[in-house]
Amino acid sequence: MAVAQELTIGEMVERCGVPASALRFYEREGLIRSRRTSGNQRRYGRHMLRRVAFIRASQSVGIPLAVIREVLDFLPADAPPTKEFWERASECWRKELNSRIEKMERMRDRFTECIGCGCLSFEQCQLMNPEDKLAALGPGPRRL
The missing domain is CATH 1.10.1660.10 (Multidrug-efflux Transporter Regulator; Chain: A; Domain 2)
Structure with missing residues (x-):
């Protein structure tokens, strides 16, 4: 056939x-x-x-x-x-992918630390943001 x-x-x-x-x-x-x-x-x-x-x-x-x-x-x-094409493309993307992986690992590790305190408040948390010092840096998640 x-x-x-x-x-x-x-x-x-x-x-x-x-x-x-x-x-x-x-x-x-x-x-x-x-x-x-x-x-x-x-x-x-x-x-x-x-x-x-x-x-x-x-x-x-x-x-x-x-x-x-x-x-x-x-x-x-x-x-x-082709296989060679994929290898070249993945090499071009390696730096960006590694950067994303590092960022995700930082987020995982910091998020886990914060959840460990039990308060679930990024603004008030004494472990991650004592006295809300990060507010001076502007809105949004500064440590993640």
Whole structure:
């Protein structure tokens, strides 16, 4: 049995686990492409499965779609992301991801410390913000 080189939107949904609305959105945003049949139905090249997988994996670690698009713009429009492409993209994002991880760890550690006192008040807490000294720095969470 021959493998179809093009997939309908329903087949893409089934294979990717991504709703059709997301595929149409990705297409509007220039992240993926399809061709239209004479009946105006979308047909996706099989290689779009890898592009969608790349998009979803990137989103799952918090990479914004605008940044994903910038990286995908380095690929020819009809080329799937390769292992080498993914390695280069992840290297570009390593610094940002490490920064996010460090920030989340700080938030976890400080939040846990505060919850330990039992008051649940960031403004009044004598452990994290004695005498509300952080108010002088302006509104918002200053220590997190």
